[in-house]
Amino acid sequence: MRYHTPTTFAEAAGIAAAAQGVTRFLAGGTDVLVQMRAGMVLPDDLIDLKKIDGVDRIDPTPEGGWRIGVAVPGIALGAHEALRADWPGVVEGMELVGSTQIQGRATLVGNLCNGSPAADSVPGLVAAGAMAEITGPDGGRVVPVADIPAGPGRTTLQPGEVISALLLPPRGTAGGDAYLRFIPRTEMDIAVVGCAVNLRCDGDTVTEASVVLGAVAPTVVSVPAASAAIIGTALDDTALGTLAEAASAACRPIDDKRGTIAFRTEVAGVLAKRAARIAHARAKGENA
């Protein structure tokens, strides 16, 4: 195994593009190192991104959004009060990953690129409309985070491409987001179902909404019908019922050791209702 420590993303992309065998990028390492220890992945080239300047920074963008470096650990997101005030749902999704120790290393981009349909931070990023800044051997591009997952363990990144930052849009006024997951325990577990809701209000009325589910399909799922169910409503019981039905209808889950198809489908609707209520309260400036 060759261990690389590039100092620019262009250099990292170049190493990856030239590599022949199994290649892995390393930021927090909370997936890659575990997979190596378990013998699941034995990389020929391991490219450590932490020596690249700025990867540990959270910066405001000129537009009023946020630029998050690829090596920013969950614990730093949680400690960033302004970011948390703007995007509490994104931050709480990341904070659900692993233990306190894992939080000291694990990153948003790592959670995204690991390709798990159950990744806790991805639904919130997609619901927020986050973008991924990609560096490749032929230059850069910026794509929606929603376009990155391709299936369990797979992404749409091309050989040699590496995500160099995540971009969160400006929060704007009267917006709120939330993420909830269902796990059999209270922590140290993996989502059986996850749901993020991002919305904007005018008074009590929802004017914009995005509902995104995790762990119910090969990739994270945006559910426009669920969003439509609550836009123009004040989240009355009828709207929430329609929301839950739309969320459940969008599920294409599997039966596995973590839950059944029937369970995931049912609980996706339950979580959508609960997450929408929290996001709604946050949009109205209430503590939730």
Added chain:
Amino acid sequence: MAKDGLTEFRLIGTRPDRPDGLDKVTGRARYGADFALPGMLFGAVVRSPHAHARIVRIDTSRALALEGVKAVVTRADLPDGLEGEDWDLQENTLAGDRALYDGHAVAAVAATSRLLAEEAARLIEVDYEVLPHVIDVDDAIRPDAPVIRQGAADASVPEGMPPNVVRYMEFGHGDIEAGFAEADIVRERSYRTEAAHQGYIEPHACVGQLGADGAGEMWVCTQGQWYIRRMCAAVLGLETAQLRVTPSEIGGGFGGKTTIFMEPLSLALSRKAGGRPVKIVMSRAEVLRATGPTASASMDVRIGMKKDGTITAARAEFRMQGGAFPGAPVDMALYCAFAPYKLPAVQHIGYDVLANRPKCAAYRAPGSPMGAFAVESLLDEMCRELGIDPVEMRLTNAVREGDRASYGPTFGSIGLVEVLEAAKGHPNMAAPLGPNQGRGIASGYWFNHSGETSVSMAISEDGTAQVSVGTPDIGGSRASIALMVAERLGIPYEDVRVNVVETGALGVNEPTHGSRATFASGKAAVVAAEQAIAEMCRRAAAEWGIDAEAVEWVDGAAQPAGPNAGRFPPMTIAEIAGKMGQTGGPISGHHEGLPEGVGASFGAHVVDVEVDPETGRVTILRYVVVQDAGRAIHPAYVEGQYQGGAVQGIGWALNEEYVYDDRGRLANPAFLDYRVPVASDLPMIDTVIVEVPNPGHPYGVRGVGETGITPPLPAIANAIEDAVGVRLTHLPMSPSKVLAALKGRG
């Protein structure tokens, strides 16, 4: 102080720090994987990826060609001709012509580093011919099931039984049909429990060293160093006394470390590597796939009850698989199932069935939790139907001293009634319950055990004492034994050091199992202390020139037994010890045997749960364990046992299970998906120590380690029905199962 109002003790019942505490909280304690020797090699094990497969060919040449690889071992390196349990152990250590479960060891390799050993293991080529497999116990007992092993059945199995039934039992007393006829209601239900793992935090680890002369040593994480010695010697064809086994500190065992898994491989590799020591440390995946979880069970229970709650008859038929070898604890499950009840008529039928799973090992009250799940669940349903208070029903039918047990013997001193009365009066029983909240109660039983025990103690030159015991300290037994010896010697607790010693230092000791360490090693240590006291009295008598019988031992000193014995100031243990070199040499005590007078322990648990009706999640709101300790020598460690047992039972009830895929491979060999409870899942577990002293122990000890895992399974099922009106009969009661039951899909 003791609570029986009759006896006052200086130390028994106090809560000093445990002697091993400082080392453990500072990280100095040496566990299995901490041991290292010069020249040590590292072992890795090649395991079957198939549930059942013929081993066609094993090619080790590529592994052996790797620089740094020093030895490879396959079954061909182990002796032939073993029989019975020895053969089972050998077959489980390394597969013969067939791999019998996913994770079954097929070969092992030793190399100069762990990474090299793992790489070499990947280079060992094994060709398999995959065979049909069977996982579930109800499938395995079918007449047309894949046959795990011909000829494995023992003499108890009647002609014509299905091929995977290897033990059969049928016992009971009374006229069962007359009993059911006498009942006002007779109800029957079927129940299922899944295999659970002990989930000890410390994986199995050992360093083994074996020379060409057949003499060897081992340092190992185990509950029983003599068992390791005997089993390794049997599997490898060694002379037992030539092997010296030293136990490390132990990070949990719960019964799972009373047998061997990879330990003989380290010795076999060492012998082939010219006697260089070989270390093997299991990964968590290896622990879950290839050590000894408990059995899974399928059970039918039928009970007859009068309107006043009196049980008139009971019948249980249990089927259990304990992996590809005989040994599922179906007998223990049946013995314990009805133990809390005085029954005029009872019938038990049991089947021990083979399946393509790892060889089960003991797990905390082996079998008892499954039987309790079935019986205590059905009794709760019948109480609901008849409108009877479940505690009153249990008191109505409770066994008392002198009653015939459901499984045959007559009970001596037991404390079930006292336990139930204490549960009835606990404040949790009156706590208000909100919507979707419910309360459940259940009883549990464990016999407790004595077994082969050998203990030595010696007085040091300064009057402190050392005690050598053969039972590794899992739950605070060094503290308890030190308290008892210090109490008897009349010296401070801190003046007694209890050492867990290697096989060369004592006669054969059974492991720390059966809740026996504080009972058996403790009882033997007290006898040994009394021998030392008698000798110290003799030394004092000789100095004073009076009869030894005229000297008594009071508060850590010899003194004349009365005014007629003579007038001498007390001679302290320190004075006697300081000159023992001039007065006759070392002063010590030693006791060995099979300590009699084991006291059984009953418990009752009360749990409050809340069920989320939209997700099926069950949250434990309140939990109290009430159990008879006989006498709590060190109450903090008794409480710890109660709490630990309850937590393991809660995990088994709610989320823990072995999940197999359709090819018979374990789907969840990691703590991520083998869901033991985490701290934030649980409230503080309340405890009530009931003390009905065991007359068979000098301080009344019963043994407290196991009963506590038994009641949680049914108590939680009972609480869920109380909360949301659905009855779950198949563990674990995971959110998927609870929600399905709530939606009528159960």
